[in-house]
Amino acid sequence: MKGILYGVGVGPGDKKLLTILAVETLKNADMIVVPDTGGEKTALNIVSEYIEGKKLMYCSMPMTRDAASLQESHRNSAELICAQLDKGLNLAFITLGDPTIYSTYIYVHRLVIEKGYQARIINGIPSFCAAAAKLGISLCDGKEALHIIPASYEGVDKLLALDGNKVLMKSGKSILNIKDKLKKHNLLSNAKMVECCYMENEKIYDDLENLNENSSYFSIIVVKGD
Template sequence: MADKKSPHTRATAKLIGIGVGPGDPGLLPLASAQAIKEADIVFTPVSRFSKASLAASIAAGTGIDESKIQKITFPMAKDTETLQKAWTQAAAPVIKALDNGLRAVFLTLGDPSVYSTWIYLRREVEAQRPSASIAVIPGIMAANAAAARLGLPLVEGKERLVLLPLPEKVGELDAYLPLADRIVVYKIGSRLEELALWVRERGLDEQAHLVVGVGLDREAAGRLIDLAEKEQGYLSVALIRGRRE
């Protein structure tokens, strides 16, 4: 596709993907805060089920002008064709901002390079505007924040780390136990009890820990099997000690 540009495009037009961290505004990188302040427009992702933006609330401490914030609804579908149409639609206001010569930022939880909507947005923008100026400012990952909260190392020495979303079949985690010293599980959602059952059946009660609501006021940390009895898995991270051979 040809690289279409508005005749009004300024040389300063740029898109920056910003990781705002796991939830605590105090963990927002200084570089991210500065980029947000300098932006002409701030894009933030929301789902079709909720128009609230956690990423925007984290960035609020920078003194951001709320009139600059523009929410983008991101797809939850699994059908490839539906997803592609949705991504094209989501990228449209971002491309318009670049064509108008604006300095735009896109906020995302954690780090932009890890299970982030930024990945898909950037891919779509680059497909339609190959010469667009794009940059990324990394953020603190939820895994790092969870390990700090628990007082546990992620890995040390020559240990191996595996990070993955909770598989559709939780039993697929079995394959990683002999391969990794630490297994980090994201995207637990409503399936925390299912993961807790797997932990119990594998005798990992003392090796599996969880941080619920990482970086938020409701944050709780402890053994996974204990928290599973009273907490939900949304915005949670599990750290499981593997049995690498």
């Protein structure tokens, strides 16, 4: 019998925010798949105490926007995973936040399913929900709309013009440009940010007016109103 791939969301940065189901899945897995971007293994650090003694499989996931390179890494990862599933092993692919929100995992998930294997998603706490909690605010009340925006990509101006509240993800090195765009749309005074939410170097910004340097890739901006 072939094994099953589980995409496990490990939350925003604190092991205490792992769901019970995520912990159970990690403990029951035969092997842990670790996305390797060449930098710090944040997701691995979060789950470390729950996977002691388990075999690890590192899959190269370069931090690039080159479509060909990304597709190749996804295909290679899917092939490595399927080879283990053929042995009857159950694999847990760990990913920050939730696997359904801007996660590399979902591309591998689709490829594995296309090859005829089973793959299941274990939800995690999304970073923007954790950030809103840290800020002590709601993301949407009543009939308010909520827009999730990849801040470092094209089309941000058009999305900022939409009615409702906004969450801007993947700000990082584009933060000063995003700040200018928020000011252009008269939204700067409505914006708050959490950098590295629930991580050791967490920073909370109730005001972006005096922000004058690039922030971490793990930065979430919440904009209330329009």
